[in-house]
Amino acid sequence: MxxxxxxxxxxxxxxxxxxxxxxxxxxxxxxxxxxxPATPATPDTGDRAAAATETADVKLAISMDKTVDASDINxxxxxxxxxxxxxxxxxxxxxxxxxxxIAVREATGFRVVNELEVKGKTE
Numbered sequence: 001m002x003x004x005x006x007x008x009x010x011x012x013x014x015x016x017x018x019x020x021x022x023x024x025x026x027x028x029x030x031x032x033x034x035x036x037p038a039t040p041a042t043p044d045t046g047d048r049a050a051a052a053t054e055t056a057d058v059k060l061a062i063s064m065d066k067t068v069d070a071s072d073i074n075x076x077x078x079x080x081x082x083x084x085x086x087x088x089x090x091x092x093x094x095x096x097x098x099x100x101x102i103a104v105r106e107a108t109g110f111r112v113v114n115e116l117e118v119k120g121k122t123e
Contacts, residue, residue, distance in 0.1 A: 054107045055076070058107050061106045062099050065102055068095045074087045077110065082109060084113070087115045090117075
């Protein structure tokens with residue numbers, strides 16, 4: 001019984017080796033090599049992770065700054081174009097400029113687009 005199990009394991013291992021080996025069939029020689037599929041201009045996982053990190057870094061830095069009210073600031077990052085966009089409203093032009101400066105400082109390698117609107121806070 002044990003010998004039979006060893007034989008089955010050996011045959012299975014040979015099958016795996018054959019499946020993993022490079023294609024060696026003679027009929028494959030007359031086929032043109034497979035073309036690589038065209039890759040669309042979409043960001044890969046690493047780009048998306050970097051964009052998410054930039055979004056978090058910028059949002060955290062803006063929210064930690066005592067001179068900027070970040071409660072209505074949205075930070076969007078596009079991995080494909082490497083653009084960080086600031087959207088929302090702030091109370092003054094100074095806060096708008098400060099939020100942009102923080103985003104530029106934090107998002108190295110990204111272009112910052114400031115779409116923040118200045119609206120005085122109503123209390």
